[in-house]
Amino acid sequence: MGQRIGIDVGGTNVKIALVSDKGKIIYSNSIPTRAEMGYEYTINSMKDAVKDLLKETKLEPKSIEGMGFGFPGQIDCQKGIVRLAPNIPGWVNVPIAEIMEKEFGIPTRVDNDVRTATLGELNYGAGVGCQNLVCITVGTGIGSGLVINGKLVRGASNAAGELGHIKLNMEGGPLCGCGDRGCLEAYASGPSIVAMAEEYIRGGKSTKYRELANPDITSYIVAVAAKEGDPVARQIFRIIGEYIGMGLASVVNLLNPEKIIIGGGVADAGDILFDPIRETLQKRAMVIQREAVEIVPAQLGNTAGVIGASLLITQ
Numbered sequence: 001m002g003q004r005i006g007i008d009v010g011g012t013n014v015k016i017a018l019v020s021d022k023g024k025i026i027y028s029n030s031i032p033t034r035a036e037m038g039y040e041y042t043i044n045s046m047k048d049a050v051k052d053l054l055k056e057t058k059l060e061p062k063s064i065e066g067m068g069f070g071f072p073g074q075i076d077c078q079k080g081i082v083r084l085a086p087n088i089p090g091w092v093n094v095p096i097a098e099i100m101e102k103e104f105g106i107p108t109r110v111d112n113d114v115r116t117a118t119l120g121e122l123n124y125g126a127g128v129g130c131q132n133l134v135c136i137t138v139g140t141g142i143g144s145g146l147v148i149n150g151k152l153v154r155g156a157s158n159a160a161g162e163l164g165h166i167k168l169n170m171e172g173g174p175l176c177g178c179g180d181r182g183c184l185e186a187y188a189s190g191p192s193i194v195a196m197a198e199e200y201i202r203g204g205k206s207t208k209y210r211e212l213a214n215p216d217i218t219s220y221i222v223a224v225a226a227k228e229g230d231p232v233a234r235q236i237f238r239i240i241g242e243y244i245g246m247g248l249a250s251v252v253n254l255l256n257p258e259k260i261i262i263g264g265g266v267a268d269a270g271d272i273l274f275d276p277i278r279e280t281l282q283k284r285a286m287v288i289q290r291e292a293v294e295i296v297p298a299q300l301g302n303t304a305g306v307i308g309a310s311l312l313i314t315q
Helices: 039-057 096-104 113-124 184-188 190-202 208-212 221-229 231-257 272-286 288-292 301-310
Strands: 003-010 013-019 025-032 068-073 075-076 079-084 092-094 108-114 132-137 143-148 151-153 259-263 296-298
Touching: 003 039, 003 113, 003 151, 003 301, 013 039, 013 301, 025 039, 025 296, 025 301, 039 096, 068 096, 068 113, 075 108, 075 190, 079 096, 096 108, 108 113, 113 132, 113 143, 113 151, 113 259, 113 301, 143 184, 143 221, 143 231, 184 190, 184 231, 190 231, 208 221, 208 231, 221 231, 231 259, 231 272, 231 288, 272 296
Parallel strands: 003 068, 068 108, 132 259, 259 296
Antiparallel strands: 003 013, 013 025, 075 079, 079 092, 132 143, 143 151
């Protein structure tokens, strides 16, 4: 295997990296997505960024084994098309693989950003050596990538892994971004933490995170307050962890993974989140399955997406 290019496209920034066949980042850069300018503007910016990468590393396109993109949203992996990227307006049925292959002559693949992060963790991060794992990201939403018998699972329409939309409430519950109610994501994502924190304040609770807010409360600020011992903040993370543990219990019972890898901004809270997740799994998952699974933090951080995207050509 040779060197490959990985590109992780987000609503705010696009990360570009040249990755070695050992999973090491040789060169990296970041450019603003500028979604408000339209998808063609972002594509042209990405083309320029790839040209800069080739120039800086003194490489010819023919020496690059492949290029991979991770996008937040719905992807047609076989055709290399971004069907819909909800957080990046204008990205509807965009044939990004064809566009980039025509420009550079480099074989190009596209997938969902959580699946690319899963590939990165499987090959070079917390999932090394595993055959069956679930990688979840907990941030603005909850997404997941699944690996069964060493293979990334995409599903019949490339939409497998929507763990955030496991139902926790059959009688209603909070409204989710998918339009339904009672989804795990509606109970346990970053916005859920903020909503719960604000509700406690309206209820008259004295909290550390209220003092730290500058001016708005964020999930990060609540995590800081929890780490500093604020009882209200710690209770919020305990509740969030229990919700995530309930959702993961169904996944563990169904898939029997060796590891569940948890990343994303909310997961940076560490054990104040992980401990209630583990405790809930012990209570709610079936004995054989729960004894086989380990809950671990992601290892690659912000590089998981580009490293995993660079591996798409090998899938």
